Amino acid sequence: MAIFLCFLFLIISSATGCDRCVHRSKAAYFSKASALSTGACGYGPMAIGFNSGHLAAGVSSLYKDGAGCGACFQIRCKNTTLCSSRGTRVMVTDLNRNNQTDFVLSSRAFMAMANKDMGQGILKQGILDVEYKRVPCEYKNQNLAVRVEESSKKPNYLAIKLLYQGGQTEVVAMDVAKVGSSNWGFMSRNHGAVWDTDRVPAGALQFRFVITAGIRWKVDLGSECPA
Known part of the structure; x- marks a missing residue:
């Protein structure tokens, strides 16, 4: 049976420049949550429980040969009629091998970008223009x-x-x-x-x-x- 070895771990963030600047691209979504339980990061079924299910597959420049696994991004779509200005925070759990979009989101994360009662509306769009930036993750009562x-x-x-x-x-x-x-x-x-x-x-x-x-x-x- 697997065990968790737990410890406190302090990391001083050195992210500068493009790590924190805003990028513009497109995002799609997975129609089935099960797609994220076999992701390239190796989290397995645990992934679905991370970040309230707001997950994403990122392109190779974000996946970084696995080093980008667990990274979080604030992402919002550009359609102001359908989408809120807040967007949502997603966690990278997989590699997006399709370079047509920078992200493929879980449907829960995709809908979370929407204005109130517009979730189904953005699902119908399929692919959205988005902007995003790297942000710290928020894990309550968890350390590395x-x-x-x-x-x-x-x-x-x-x-x-x-x-x-x-x-x-x-x-x-x-x-x-x-x-x-x-x-x-x-x-x-x-x-x-x-x-x-x-x-x-x-x-x-x-x-x-x-x-x-x-x-x-x-x-x-x-x-x-x-x-």
Whole structure:
């Protein structure tokens, strides 16, 4: 059974320039929520419960070979008759392989861009002109967590998944070592938010992350929290 290893993790956002500027593109939507339970980020059925179901598949420049998994964007459509000026906040959980739109949203997120009683109206549009920008995610009572995957096989294989990464930076490298040791071994991004290694240290583990700013953070994992 999978477990969650929980810890507090402070990230200082270094996002500047185009990370925070407004982009203009188009967005479509998935007609079935189940499409988001097999996304390229590897969240599986858990994805449907993230961000109140306001989810999105992003094009490769947003997916970033998996580093963009879990990133949040404020997105609104340009049709002022149908859509509100507030828009909605979406979380990237999948790769959009169709470059006709920057995003394919869950139908719930797509409808959330609408003015009152206009949700069905924007669904009928199918594709909308939108503008968006990267924003911090909002996770209530959650910190960055590491989930040990069911595919892990002690003692020779460890696969983990990063959850609740709510900042405006990405984890681009990851190392693992036994707690108290300086003998670090690298982990590889298997896909999306999933990292793995076949060289697993014995005992309690510590992980070291490199984020987009090039800053290293080390975290010791000494306690387990129920899934």
